[in-house]
Amino acid sequence: MLKIGFLGAGKMAQALAKGFLTAGLTKGEHITASCVPQDVQCVEAFKELGSTVTFDNRVVAENSDVLLLAVKPSVVKPVLEFVRPKITSNHLLLSVAMGITVDQLEKLLPDGSKVVRVMPNTPALVQCGASVYVPGNHTTDEDNKLTQKLLSAVGTAERVPEYLMDPITALSGSGPGYVYVIIEAMADGAVRMGIPRDMAYRLASQTVLGAGTMVRDTREHPGKLKDDVTSPAGSTAAGLCALENGGIRHALIDALEKATERCRETSKAL
Ligand SMILES: NC(=O)C1=CN([C@@H]2O[C@H](COP(=O)(O)OP(=O)(O)OC[C@H]3O[C@@H](n4cnc5c(N)ncnc54)[C@H](O)[C@@H]3O)[C@@H](O)[C@H]2O)C=CC1
Numbered sequence: 001m002l003k004i005g006f007l008g009a010g011k012m013a014q015a016l017a018k019g020f021l022t023a024g025l026t027k028g029e030h031i032t033a034s035c036v037p038q039d040v041q042c043v044e045a046f047k048e049l050g051s052t053v054t055f056d057n058r059v060v061a062e063n064s065d066v067l068l069l070a071v072k073p074s075v076v077k078p079v080l081e082f083v084r085p086k087i088t089s090n091h092l093l094l095s096v097a098m099g100i101t102v103d104q105l106e107k108l109l110p111d112g113s114k115v116v117r118v119m120p121n122t123p124a125l126v127q128c129g130a131s132v133y134v135p136g137n138h139t140t141d142e143d144n145k146l147t148q149k150l151l152s153a154v155g156t157a158e159r160v161p162e163y164l165m166d167p168i169t170a171l172s173g174s175g176p177g178y179v180y181v182i183i184e185a186m187a188d189g190a191v192r193m194g195i196p197r198d199m200a201y202r203l204a205s206q207t208v209l210g211a212g213t214m215v216r217d218t219r220e221h222p223g224k225l226k227d228d229v230t231s232p233a234g235s236t237a238a239g240l241c242a243l244e245n246g247g248i249r250h251a252l253i254d255a256l257e258k259a260t261e262r263c264r265e266t267s268k269a270l
């Protein structure tokens with residue numbers, strides 16, 4: 001069975017690990033994860049899965065076939081420099097670090113190392129992730145198929161050209177964050193109008209799920225689907241007018257631009 005190592009055991013690592021286990025791709029005891037000792041939540045989360053937790057990144061490399069690099073971009077360099085002596089031509093390293101390019105990853109590892117740059121998102125935890133990946137210069141078809149299989153087990157997975165990675169990070173990597181704010185704010189409005197808080201979250205989340213599924217499955221233009229909800233002089237038209245007045249479209253367009261720029265700055269700061 002596949003031995004998977006997580007360099008970094010935080011939110012994204014936990015979402016992927018739990019998703020892989022639910023999908024039956026590996027077993028808890030075949031996972032090794034590292035973190036800093038102060039991160040008690042990370043230690044406990046992986047122990048609960050029956051996995052090995054270590055504070056030594058080289059142990060992760062020694063124990064694993066596939067390595068998930070899931071530390072913050074600011075520590076990618078020291079972490080890879082430290083594990084470098086333990087990386088062999090058999091390892092496949094999947095990096096989820098935002099902004100860090102295939103070239104940058106390959107330069108930090110021994111020549112010929114097999115690297116894939118991945119951008120997943122946290123809904124991988126519930127098998128509803130949206131992931132993309134860019135194979136490095138030394139991966140084989142088999143490595144790319146394995147990457148596709150791992151990511152497909154936790155949601156959708158698409159191979160993309162690298163120039164799209166930063167805007168995709170801004171869209172689907174960060175996107176759950178924007179949607180949670182929208183759900184929270186819709187619920188705040190609903191509570192203001194007298195709906196109990198738990199019912200408000202239940203209906204708001206199901207509504208976002210339903211609308212997303214409509215766009216994905218009907219392949220209709222979102223504008224047409226919006227028009228189908230909006231009756232002349234009706235409540236949706238009144239609500240939409242308030243959203244436009246609040247600049248919702250501009251705010252979201254700007255969010256994508258700012259998040260993309262942040263990825264580019266992060267790459268330059270490595
Ligand atoms: N959280 C998200 O929604 C997404 C995160 N990512 C990427 O995933 C990576 C991790 O992000 P999160 O999980 O959100 O961060 P996090 O802060 O939850 O987790 C970071 C983990 O790295 C560990 N760590 C720190 N220094 C370390 C070291 N020297 N050696 C080993 N482990 C070390 C920490 O103890 C912690 O377990 C980032 O590069 C981020 O860009 C990508 C897509 C989505």
Ligand SMILES: O=C(O)[C@@H]1CCC=N1
Pocket residue numbers: 098169173174
């Ligand atoms: O905010 C971040 O840096 C990461 C990248 C995508 C989602 N979270």
